[in-house]
Each structure stands twice: as C-alpha cells, then as structure tokens.
Amino acid sequence: GRTAVVVYGKGGIGKSTVAVHLSAAWAERGLRVLHVGCDPKMDSTLRLTGVEERPCVVDFIEDRTLRQREPADLIVRGPTGVDTIETGGPEPGVGCAGRGVASLLDWMDLKRVRTWPYDVVLFDVLGDLVCGGFVAPVRYGVAQRVVIVASAEPMALFAANNISRVVLRHVADDVRLAGIVFNVKEPDDRVRAALDAFAARLGVHVLAHIPWSRAVRDAEQANRTAIEHDPSGEAAEQFRALAAALREPLPPDLGAPTPLDRRELLSFI
Amino acid sequence: GRTAVVVYGKGGIGKSTVAVHLSAAWAERGLRVLHVGCDPKMDSTLRLTGVEERPCVVDFIEDRTLRQREPADLIVRGPTGVDTIETGGPEPGVGCAGRGVASLLDWMDLKRVRTWPYDVVLFDVLGDLVCGGFVAPVRYGVAQRVVIVASAEPMALFAANNISRVVLRHVADDVRLAGIVFNVKEPDDRVRAALDAFAARLGVHVLAHIPWSRAVRDAEQANRTAIEHDPSGEAAEQFRALAAALREPLPPDLGAPTPLDRRELLSFI
Numbered sequence: 461g462r463t464a465v466v467v468y469g470k471g472g473i474g475k476s477t478v479a480v481h482l483s484a485a486w487a488e489r490g491l492r493v494l495h496v497g498c499d500p501k502m503d504s505t506l507r508l509t510g511v512e513e514r515p516c517v518v519d520f521i522e523d524r525t526l527r528q529r530e531p532a533d534l535i536v537r538g539p540t541g542v543d544t545i546e547t548g549g550p551e552p553g554v555g556c557a558g559r560g561v562a563s564l565l566d567w568m569d570l571k572r573v574r575t576w577p578y579d580v581v582l583f584d585v586l587g588d589l590v591c592g593g594f595v596a597p598v599r600y601g602v603a604q605r606v607v608i609v610a611s612a613e614p615m616a617l618f619a620a621n622n623i624s625r626v627v628l629r630h631v632a633d634d635v636r637l638a639g640i641v642f643n644v645k646e647p648d649d650r651v652r653a654a655l656d657a658f659a660a661r662l663g664v665h666v667l668a669h670i671p672w673s674r675a676v677r678d679a680e681q682a683n684r685t686a687i688e689h690d691p692s693g694e695a696a697e698q699f700r701a702l703a704a705a706l707r708e709p710l711p712p713d714l715g716a717p718t719p720l721d722r723r724e725l726l727s728f729i
Numbered sequence: 730g731r732t733a734v735v736v737y738g739k740g741g742i743g744k745s746t747v748a749v750h751l752s753a754a755w756a757e758r759g760l761r762v763l764h765v766g767c768d769p770k771m772d773s774t775l776r777l778t779g780v781e782e783r784p785c786v787v788d789f790i791e792d793r794t795l796r797q798r799e800p801a802d803l804i805v806r807g808p809t810g811v812d813t814i815e816t817g818g819p820e821p822g823v824g825c826a827g828r829g830v831a832s833l834l835d836w837m838d839l840k841r842v843r844t845w846p847y848d849v850v851l852f853d854v855l856g857d858l859v860c861g862g863f864v865a866p867v868r869y870g871v872a873q874r875v876v877i878v879a880s881a882e883p884m885a886l887f888a889a890n891n892i893s894r895v896v897l898r899h900v901a902d903d904v905r906l907a908g909i910v911f912n913v914k915e916p917d918d919r920v921r922a923a924l925d926a927f928a929a930r931l932g933v934h935v936l937a938h939i940p941w942s943r944a945v946r947d948a949e950q951a952n953r954t955a956i957e958h959d960p961s962g963e964a965a966e967q968f969r970a971l972a973a974a975l976r977e978p979l980p981p982d983l984g985a986p987t988p989l990d991r992r993e994l995l996s997f998i
C-alpha cells in the first residue's frame with residue numbers, strides 16, 4: 461500500500477537531508493515517490509532535481525492562478541525519478557509563511573493528486589513554529605507517519621516536544637508518531653544516551669542516530685544525495701535501512717507521545 | 730526622549746539574554762522600562778521578574794477578555810523595577826503563533842499604553858519566521874530601532890537576512906536597523922572576521938561581539954541577570970555599554986540594509 465510520511469524539525473537541523481535521502485532510497489527500489497518541500501527556504505528538493513530555479517505554490521497563490529494550475533505546472537521530476545513540489549515562502553514580513561502549505565493541500569485535493577499512483581508521499585516541513593499553516597499535513601490526515609528530526613540542541617528538543625503535542629491531538633485521525641531521527645554532528649556515547657533518555661520520556665521510538673558524514677556533505681555540493689554520490693558508503697546504507705523501516709507496518713503497540721510541560725522541558729534541556 | 734527597541738533573532742540564539750541585560754542596565758540607570766516578550770516560549774521576562782507562572786496576552790485572547798483587561802492584568806513588575814509583558818503562545822498546532830503579538834499592539838493602542846511614561850520600550854521577538862504576526866512591531870512603527878542577535882550558525886544568518894528585508898520595506902516608516910549583536914559561544918578571530926564581513930555585506934553596523942559567559946549562565950540559574958548577579962563583571966559592563974549606545978541618537982549616515990538574495994546567501998553561509 462501507500463505510505464505517507466511527514467518529516468518535521470527545527471530549521472537547519474537536517475530535515476531536508478534526511479528527507480531527500482529517504483526519497484532517493486525509495487526511488488532506487490523502484491517506488492514512485494512524491495516529495496513535497498514545505499519550508500520557506502525552498503531548498504528541500506534541490507538534491508533530487510539539481511534545479512535551482514523552479515516553480516512553487518506561493519508563485520501561483522500570488523498571481524491567483526493556483527486553482528487552474530495542473531500538476532505539470534508544479535511538479536519537477538529529478539534524475540532519480542522522484543517527483544517534487546516546493547511550497548516556497550512569501551517575501552519575509554508579508555502574510556503568512558504557513559499558508560503555502562495549507563493551500564497546497566487544498567490544491568492536491570482539487571486536482572485529486574492524492575489518487576495518483578504514488579507509493580510514497582513525503583512532506584518535508586519546517587517545525588520551528590507549529591502554527592496553523594505548518595500543521596496542515598497533520599490536520600488533513602495525510603500524515604500517517606510523522607518523523608521528527610532532532611539533535612541535542614535545546615531548540616531542536618523544544619520543537620520535537622511541540623510536534624509531539626500536535627500529533628497527540630490528532631491521534632484520533634490515525635496520525636502516528638513513527639519516531640525520531642537524531643542527526644548529530646559528532647555523536648558520542650554520552651550524547652546518545654541523553655537523547656535516548658529524552659526520547660523515552662517523550663514516549664517516542666528512536667528510528668536512527670545518524671552522524672554527520674562527509675559523503676552527505678560532498679554530495680550536497682554537487683546537488684545530489686549520497687545514494688547516487690557514494691552508493692556503497694555507510695551513510696547511503698543507513699538511509700536505505702531507515703527508508704525500508706518506514707515502509708514496514710507500524711508496530712501495533714506504538715503508543716501516543718507523552719509531551720513534557722514547559723517547566724519540565726526547560727529543566728530537561 | 731523615548732527609545733523603542735525591537736530585538737529579533739532565530740530561536741535559541743540569545744535574544745532574551747541580550748534583551749534582559751539591556752532592560753536591567755537601563756533600569757539600573759533609573760530609566761523606566763517596559764520589556765515585552767514576544768516568543769511563544771514565554772521565557773523572556775523570567776530573569777527580570779523571577780516569576781515562573783504569570784499572565785500572558787494569549788490567555789486573554791482565548792477567554793475573549795483582552796479588550797477589557799487593564800494594564801495591571803498584564804504587566805508584572807520585577808525586583809529590578811522593569812515592567813514586563815509576555816504575549817505567550819497558543820497551544821502548538823492551533824491557530825497562529827504570531828497573532829499574540831499583533832493583538833498586543835492593538836491592546837496597547839486601546840489602553841494608550843504607548844502614552845505611559847516609559848523611557849524605553851523593548852520588544853523581544855522570535856525571528857525564525859518573519860511572517861505577518863511576528864513583524865507587527867515593525868509594521869506598527871513602534872520599532873524605531875531594530876537590533877538583530879545572531880551568531881555564526883547558518884540559520885541565524887538566514888534569519889538576520891530575512892529581518893533585514895523586513896526593515897528595508899519599512900524604512901519609510903522611520904524604522905532603522907540599529908545594528909547586529911553577535912552572541913557567540915567561543916569566538917575566535919577567524920569567526921569574528923567572517924561575521925564582520927557578513928555584517929558589512931548586509932550593510933549593518935556591528936553593535937557588539939558578546940562571548941558566552943559563565944556569569945550570564947550562573948545568573949540565569951538564579952533567574953536573574955548578570956547585572957545584579959555579578960555587577961562588576963565583564964559581561965555586565967559589556968551589556969551596560971550596549972544599553973548606553975542604544976540610547977544615543979542614531980548616526981545620521983545610518984543607511985538601509987542591503988539583504989542578500991537566496992543564491993548569494995546560500996553560498997555565503
């Protein structure tokens with residue numbers, strides 16, 4: 461069947477890095493993937509397409525033509541075979557940065573993109589402020605599986621807690637928190653143990669500890685993922701394993717997250 | 730005359746740390762200060778009041794009584810004599826995190842708080858997403874002087890560039906970018922030179938390079954600022970100097986910022 465994954469996390473934490481490697485790993489196995497970047501930075505799909513200038517949803521909101529646009533106007537297919545969309549972001553200070561995400565989901569319904577033959581639909585969403593607009597993928601129930609990307613940075617854990625709260629509110633809509641990916645520059649046993657303790661307290665499964673790698677960095681310079689750039693390397697293998705795990709059925713005993721209150725969180729981080 | 734300062738920067742960068750030390754330094758000199766925290770984290774005023782649980786604007790938006798509230802319902806005065814307000818934040822995932830800020834400004838107009846005898850009004854505002862709500866202090870023209878807090882982290886520079894774009898759009902409303910404060914954990918000459926080069930390219934004055942200090946950290950544990958906790962220390966002196974500089978008239982030749990476009994910014998950071 462079809463898998464819908466929403467990757468959340470604070471800005472700069474490695475959401476897009478994890479997301480593009482998942483999409484590339486699924487495409488490598490012959491799956492049809494739609495990868496949707498929902499960060500005003502608009503740099504989620506670059507490593508899948510190699511294309512710097514591309515159309516985005518906000519362009520068509522601003523020229524008021526979004527409803528008439530066909531999927532071909534929005535979707536750019538990359539050399540990896542992954543179809544990509546970017547929501548883009550308005551000029552800073554004008555309007556609502558989150559509206560692009562909600563408008564895109566309405567457009568996907570209108571064009572019945574959700575009935576198109578994708579095996580996986582992945583949303584890569586900014587999680588600093590989980591306000592109305594950025595929560596849309598969860599509210600619309602497209603988020604069967606939410607994946608949080610975090611590190612040991614206090615604000616990353618703060619964002620992870622907020623995202624867990626949002627998931628908790630939508631458990632009745634079949635939204636599940638599949639787990640957390642720790643993407644840490646220089647992990648050591650002490651950091652790893654502290655992050656595992658945080659995940660346990662939050663009631664979230666640890667999907668992977670991914671150390672920063674040179675292969676990912678070098679691939680990024682060439683606007684590619686490590687899956688193409690260094691296919692037999694350790695990073696590529698780790699992302700393949702994560703991609704496979706996210707296609708497995710969710711464990712029946714997967715519980716709901718147990719977010720921390722403000723006071724406990726501030727003392728934890 | 731009266732000074733209005735808005736401190737912006739990405740989450741976790743040290744906005745509140747800089748802001749509370751400015752407010753405490755101004756209060757120490759006998760100035761009447763109104764310090765307004767505009768971050769859903771709601772931890773801006775803690776070191777000025779020592780009070781963990783306090784009223785916030787969003788409470789009164791949710792119970793629909795904001796218009797009837799008097800300043801005494803919202804303002805908590807701390808031991809340093811600084812008056813404080815917190816906008817607070819809605820439950821993550823519900824509504825608009827930025828609306829608290831815009832609603833507060835409307836309320837301040839309604840209650841004519843802007844005519845109250847404050848020498849300095851400071852807003853401490855989250856700058857990750859400079860969407861409509863969080864830009865309100867600039868749009869309402871209360872931001873004579875915008876101060877950006879940043880570091881060498883890519884997302885901090887990304888946010889600084891976005892904030893500069895917002896200021897540029899409001900230069901006609903007498904909004905000025907007073908400068909940037911670099912708050913860096915372990916500064917060295919190489920980092921300092923790179924940050925100075927970024928500020929020069931952005932057309933922004935460097936107000937201070939503030940190294941992280943033990944005095945600030947220790948004071949924070951006691952819910953105080955370094956001004957009371959270690960009054961003759963280096964950190965306290967540095968913040969006093971910054972506070973005094975922000976009360977000086979703006980240099981007549983202070984130009985408008987020159988934000989970088991996306992491509993140049995991505996190559997810079």
Ligand SMILES: Nc1ncnc2c1ncn2[C@@H]1O[C@H](COP(=O)(O)OP(=O)(O)O)[C@@H](O)[C@H]1O
Pocket residue numbers: 469470471472473474475476477478643670671672673674676677680
């Ligand atoms: N596992 C990793 N290995 C190497 N570099 C990484 C890794 N994860 C993140 N990075 C670096 O961090 C930067 C930010 O990551 P990105 O995925 O763009 O964050 P986000 O999408 O959360 O804003 C990238 O430019 C990348 O170079």
Ligand SMILES: Nc1ncnc2c1ncn2[C@@H]1O[C@H](COP(=O)(O)OP(=O)(O)O)[C@@H](O)[C@H]1O
Pocket residue numbers: 738739740741742743744745746747912939940941942943945946949
């Ligand atoms: N100059 C500094 N010296 C010591 N610690 C600092 C300094 N600046 C920031 N910090 C630490 O960083 C953390 C985040 O700073 P904060 O001011 O709360 O950020 P923001 O308001 O931007 O979210 C604080 O808890 C504080 O301990």
Ligand code: SF4
Pocket residue numbers: 555556557558559589591592593594824825826827828858860861862863
């Ligand atoms: S909904 Fe979110 S992105 Fe939109 S204006 Fe409010 S805080 Fe900003």
Ligand SMILES: [Mg+2]
Pocket residue numbers: 475476477499501503504
């Ligand atoms: Mg990204």
Ligand SMILES: [Mg+2]
Pocket residue numbers: 744745746768770772773853
């Ligand atoms: Mg703060």
